[in-house]
Amino acid sequence: MLDKAYQAQCAAVKVHCTDEAQRRRRGLTLFALALGSFCIGTSEFASMGIIQLFSESLGIDIPTATNAIMAYAFGVVIGAPLVTLGAARLNRRTLLLFLMGLFILGNILSAFATSLGMFGLARFVSGMPQGAYFGAGAVVASYVVGPGQGGKAFALVMTGLTVATIIGSPLATFLGQTLGWRNTYMAVAGLGAFALLALWIWVPRTEALHGGPVVQELSSLRKPPVWTMMVVAALGVASIFAVYTFIGPFVTDVAMLDPSWIPIALALFGLGMTAGNLIGGKLADVHPAKGLFAGFGSALIVLALLATGGGNVWLLLPALFGVGMTMMVAIPTIQVRLTHLAPEAPTLMGAMNLAALNVANAIGAWAGGFTIASGYGLLSAVWAGFGLTLLGLLVFALTSPRTPQLAPA
Template identity: 60%
Template sequence: MHQQAYASQCTAAEERHESATSPIRNPRLALLALALGTFAIGTGEFGSNGIIQLFSADLGVSIPVATSAITAYALGVMIGSPAITLFAARINRRTLLLGLIVLFLVGNALSAWAPTIGLLTAARFVTGSVQGAFFGAGAVVAAYVYGPGKGGKAFATVMAGLTMATIFGSPLGTFIGQHAGWRAMYWAVVVLGLLAGAALVSWLPRTSDLHGSSVRNELGALRRPSVWLMVAIASLGISSIFAVYTFIGPFVTDAAGRDPSVVPIALAVFGVGMAVGNSWGGRIADRYQNRGLLYGYGGVLLFLVLIGLAGSNLTVLLVGFFGTGATMMFAIPTIQVRLTGFAPDAPTLMGALNLAALNLANSLGAVGGAITLGAGWGTLSTVWAGAALTVAGLVLYVTTVGRQRPVLPTRA
């Protein structure tokens, strides 16, 4: 099975288990350490959106100029993370994760210190370059902890920290920024990063089973058309979640006519949906080749239609937020398993590409929504832009790689 190929390549356990230097003493703590890392990363990412007005005013630049710091983070994920993954191809995944946490701490400390928007933008690019590589390496370690046939559940575990950040970390970070200054938010993220780093040092297994593969294997994966098709499918399909998430504020205040105080509640509802969908999606990804993606993309289309037709009602809107978050996150572990099934020799790079696709989806969803708003089609029209992009991703999947079997792994 392709999932078994994924797990075996993530760990090389069947080939090198006898060379391990220590067993996994407490699998749950190892998984918790990974989730703490992604929670810290997600808090810094989403928290930045909540303080953009604060650092814009403090650094003396307009909001459009200040968004360059947000864009730089996304570029770091899309460009920096795959580059780091290739550069560190042979490094043990535990060692790589520890190095990435150090880079994360440096990036956020520089963000807190930055005296100009230029330096803040550079610091956010550095910090963003950590994200995809951390998720990719984290998925490999989680797959080793879970054992063969649990690639989807492993990636969902790593993603769990990110979904928790949307519920708790981002609102808390924004609150800190509003009451103690925007720099304090980044220092708080540094503290989270230190806690995550301590957990990784203490709880991740020390074993040669987690050694990386050759750069040739990683680069070889990039020559496979099925890999790039899956990246395109992810970027198009997942964009609908951002065509909603980006515009939650206007949905609540303009379309539903409610007070801005309701917006944090709506964000939390969306985040809870993401957490639920991610949990179930990991289980489905390990059992079925296509169902997670097909059901996830198909389900999100239904909730987008619901929001588009009846989103002026707050109850309907909140149901739509929960459903959109849940159904789309339901698909993401399957995307990871399918990506790695097409390139089992490069699981860490596939994780980085998956996160790069998510950030490209973020841009596509926001741009698509901006186009419909600019055309004067109304506040809720952004969901139709998201629906069109998801339909394109679904059609591309069904007509291309949906029926393809995974490739067989090769030795480094």
Template identity: 60%
Template structure:
């Protein structure tokens, strides 16, 4: 919604405004008086992500120059993986050491640093002006766009059926100390970084390999975690593998979305992030259902298995429906 409402706004101005909203949301979270206020303030901070990613991808494409959109997208996704490698473990450690309020205060400091970097290095130019709202909205009338969003939301949900429950995997299933949790999160993030790098290259050369191979490998790894994840020697490599396999698929999904909506690049980037956020909810909810059923901490992977299987089947059905030739961005 923010992306659509701000369609005509210069992308530099939009990114700076979103940073301000991010800082405000996290600053309020740090001083929240109770859980209800904290949830509301987290919602405010969370509204930023999709619009920031969509606008950021467009700005990165401008900075890289014509014909390097895939590289630009992979770079922006690289920021997400660095945040997973460093930010999540560091935030967990700060929360464990100094409390959750200190953790949110650290996030505010990072937001201010990001805003200063944008002011210092992002050029002021009319080339970053937005497009008419009608142009962006027109892409939403295409069935194929929504099919790709569903493929992403269903398939990538297994990331969050795993990542959300890394703590219980380590402490309950593997019976290790909570100090191992940041290490497990970092291992997962390293896998995401590797998968994003390789997946960006594959998305340039193959129409479907990223999603089919990425989702397929994830399904195998989920089974391994479900069967033997109580051993740390099995769990950690599989966490790396799930992060790598899922991120291997995401650049191909973005290329597909761009191919179905070439006249709305900002909205397609935002939709991709919206799909990832929906996947976050689906994976976490599915995992919570299995835990609530008393099937054990590792049972969350089976919720992810079901959801990713549905995403893969929908993707195959979409390929059959449209064919590669129907999408200019897919080769």
């Protein structure tokens, strides 16, 4: 009896140790994925913080320098489908390693660029891996966390990008101001090398992560609901960028605060994005449609408050947090719905989601700039974002009954 009891106790301890090891391994895999997205987010947002530095160094004015930022977004939009389809048969682990290597190369080229043409090309290369990385990362995260948690998996990968708006971008901007803008991109490339090593060590080697035929991925693009959902994403999320692009002027010229408040405002916006992303990940798995209605609907309320009372610092700062949080609540739902609509192409759907978000970047910044240039005031950019999000919500409300009923992810 004692022998049997002892053997049972040993077996229980062994199972417990195995479970602990699996949880630790799962956590390290998710950390590696989030670290990669942190690098990507830092590279993207830091360019906005050092635009004055590289424009002066390259001998161009700031409006011209924005072409380099647009080149990055263009790289994301073009690279998302092309890279994903071109690497359709690759194991997702191998694809992640390749994408991080391409990201490192793009940032090194950015650091050594001597003209706007070279710099724009380098930023284009840096942006190409982004969409495919989040697509492949979402597949790996879904494999690691298990079935029925697609929203949570995507949110975990997105966490690195949202944290980059709080920590990575301000630090990269500070580095550029103290050691030169070229060292910003070299530092990002160095961090990318660390992320590459983490992915190589901690992403599991398994046939379960093998890709599929290109035809299988392409078939998803023949589904009208997929394109409708991307339109919803591009329009609805545009208000994030209609606000984020002009946070500096909101702080100094509307609320009449010292420029030292700008990093605080940016950090609050990033904290809101991080909180909303985590909430949205859980909501998307339980209520695949309500997450988007909740996110866009509550965002409209916060945007209206910001547009009417943004001159008051006690409303401005909480509203910036609120815009970041409410809009990010919707993004995991968008990913879950895209994956449900095209389950045969999860990587491509993740990539196309990021492509749609970069289209939102361009639309939001352009719309906000247009209303300001038209003489309607700085806070008119917020109303521009309000209109775009409202339009996205209306498109979703009118088309969602025509899409297949979606069960929780």
